[in-house]
Structures are given as structure tokens and as C-alpha cells.
Amino acid sequence: MKGFHDFPRDLIIEILSRLPAKVLCKFKCVSKRWKYISDANREMNRSKVTIQLTSIDMEGNVTDEFREVLDGHVHTFIYCYPFSIICCMYSIYVCNPSIRQVVRVPYPSNARLYNVGFGHLPKSNEYKILHLLYHSFVGDGKIGCEIFSFKHGEGVDSGSWRTLGDYPCRAWIDGHPLCVNKSIYWGLVATSWNDKSILSFDLENEEFSVISYPVCDSEKYSSLVYTRVMGCLCLVGCSARTSTLDIWLLKDVKKKSWVMEYSISLFPSSVKFLGPCDNQCEEILIHVEQRGLICYNVKSQTYRGIEYSRAMENFNKPYLYYDSLIPLRSGTRRFE
Numbered sequence: 001m002k003g004f005h006d007f008p009r010d011l012i013i014e015i016l017s018r019l020p021a022k023v024l025c026k027f028k029c030v031s032k033r034w035k036y037i038s039d040a041n042r043e044m045n046r047s048k049v050t051i052q053l054t055s056i057d058m059e060g061n062v063t064d065e066f067r068e069v070l071d072g073h074v075h076t077f078i079y080c081y082p083f084s085i086i087c088c089m090y091s092i093y094v095c096n097p098s099i100r101q102v103v104r105v106p107y108p109s110n111a112r113l114y115n116v117g118f119g120h121l122p123k124s125n126e127y128k129i130l131h132l133l134y135h136s137f138v139g140d141g142k143i144g145c146e147i148f149s150f151k152h153g154e155g156v157d158s159g160s161w162r163t164l165g166d167y168p169c170r171a172w173i174d175g176h177p178l179c180v181n182k183s184i185y186w187g188l189v190a191t192s193w194n195d196k197s198i199l200s201f202d203l204e205n206e207e208f209s210v211i212s213y214p215v216c217d218s219e220k221y222s223s224l225v226y227t228r229v230m231g232c233l234c235l236v237g238c239s240a241r242t243s244t245l246d247i248w249l250l251k252d253v254k255k256k257s258w259v260m261e262y263s264i265s266l267f268p269s270s271v272k273f274l275g276p277c278d279n280q281c282e283e284i285l286i287h288v289e290q291r292g293l294i295c296y297n298v299k300s301q302t303y304r305g306i307e308y309s310r311a312m313e314n315f316n317k318p319y320l321y322y323d324s325l326i327p328l329r330s331g332t333r334r335f336e
Helices: 009-016 021-027 032-043
Strands: 049-056 062-070 076-080 083-087 092-096 101-104 115-121 126-138 142-151 160-166 173-180 183-188 197-202 207-212 223-229 232-239 244-252 257-265 271-275 283-288 292-297 302-306
Touching (some): 076 173, 115 183, 173 232, 223 271, 223 283
Antiparallel strands (some): 076 083, 115 126, 142 160, 173 183, 232 244
């Protein structure tokens, strides 16, 4: 790192958040970046915030929308069938939009909730929330982590937190977590293309490991992002010059081996973002500038457009989810 400006944004927020309000106001004059972070720190308190959740079908019709009051601004939204995680600075909520249920996860600590992962174990019907503790460094410069688990039918309130120990490497998390086939994955901050890797957490064994990116031509791609296709973790290389997507699948998790399976041409469109679909789905949710939102089938190499509605104009990263009537509270018999 050359200087303080090269620090990850999460770390800068953690440092500045410990300063008095008057000092933060002075720091706003240092740079535009510090002004934004200082303003965000001042606004990210425990004040109540009302959010709106909107469900839209593939034809662009609004099927449902409702509002919920939360304890702070939302910074992370994660989906893992059949529930979603809504993460604020000091609070975590489990959500089932289909039945309008939002339940707060009991969290006794005052630690800031920066990086939270969420996954499901179908065999035991258990849900797990993993939190990487960026508020304190423990051991040899490593970062602590804790886990919250609850089972289907017992409700979120029946779960509990426990400490797992140290996070296994010194690198910082970059991007949102993704649950694929009983594991949670995060991207890791790297100094060069060849150093790019993914952090994996096995939900069954509760163990961390690191998976290196596949060897590829770094000059060919403008970005390389990870998503979920057909129950596998995949990396998608986006080439802005040729408007193509090259897709590697992690075929063997134990051997950590990648295989490039597909190459998609979207010429002359340029990709804005990719979104994960269902675990076994053959489609990728892609937002392209000229065509809007599409579902691309990687096997048949065909796509279908998704109509926009006015409700989607304010959102740039929609998530694809499937309806579920599974309650979040034990003994729940009615919609709320």
C-alpha cells in the first residue's frame, strides 16, 4: 500500500467512526472520499429507517410490495432460498417477502456488522449466518468470526451466536457473499490480477479455505466476477472490447479446479452487472445496457427479456427469488 487512501473502505470507516463528530467535520475537507465516508458515518446510527420491498414477476408486473421499519440504513441484501438477509450497521434481519415476514436476529454485541454471509444446509434444514468481526484484530493480525444458526420450524428467535475463532488470512473481503452448494464465498482484495482469489466457508464442517482464480489473460477482461450457475460456483470474465462473457465452473471443489465451459457473445451490448439465479438454474440474470434485464440460458445459448416496470427504475441490482410459505417464527399460522 502506498498510503492511507489505499486502505479498504471498510477499514477507513472503522477508523473514522471512532473519532468525535467535530473531528469528522474537519476531516470532510481532506478529500471528496473522506467527505462521503464522514457523512455516511454520521448518518449510519441506530435511528429507525423505513424500507420498501417490491416483488415483480418476469412480465414486469408488481405482484406485492410492503414496508418495514428497521434499526438503521441497509448496506447488504443477501438471498439464499427461501430467505433473504437484510443487514444494517448494528442489526440483521431475516426476511421472507412472500409472506411479508421480517424478523430481527438477536445480536448481543455492539460490533458493527460489515461483512455477513448467509447459507442453508438442506440435509439438516439449518440456516447459518456468518459474521466476520472487523471491529477487532485477534491473534497474528487475523480477524475474528462468529456464527448464528437456527433450524427450520424452530424460528429465528430460537437461534444463538457462537465464536468460531480466527479468520484464516490477512486479506480483506471485497464484494457481497454468495451461497453455493452448502458453502459461502467472498471475493478477496488483491494487489494484482494473478493474486485474485475467493474465500470459501464450508457450512457443514465450518472451515475456511482459499480458492485461486483460474489462469487467464488479464488483458482480455475488463472485470471478472463470481456468480452461481447450475449449483456450481462460476467465474465470469467480461470483455468490454468484444462484448463477450467467458464462464468458468468450479467443477471440483476439493481440488479447487476450474473448467471454462461457456463463451457468450452479447455483441454489441455491454454488461452492467450479473446476478445469481436459483442453485440448479441454467440461467444467469444479466443487465445489459442496450437490452435491459435478461435471463440468459448458458446451455441453450438463448435469452429471454424481463420487462421493466416503474418500480424497478430506482434499483440497479434486482435479485431473482422464488416464493416460499416457510415461516420465520415457530408456531406461525398466518400471514403478517
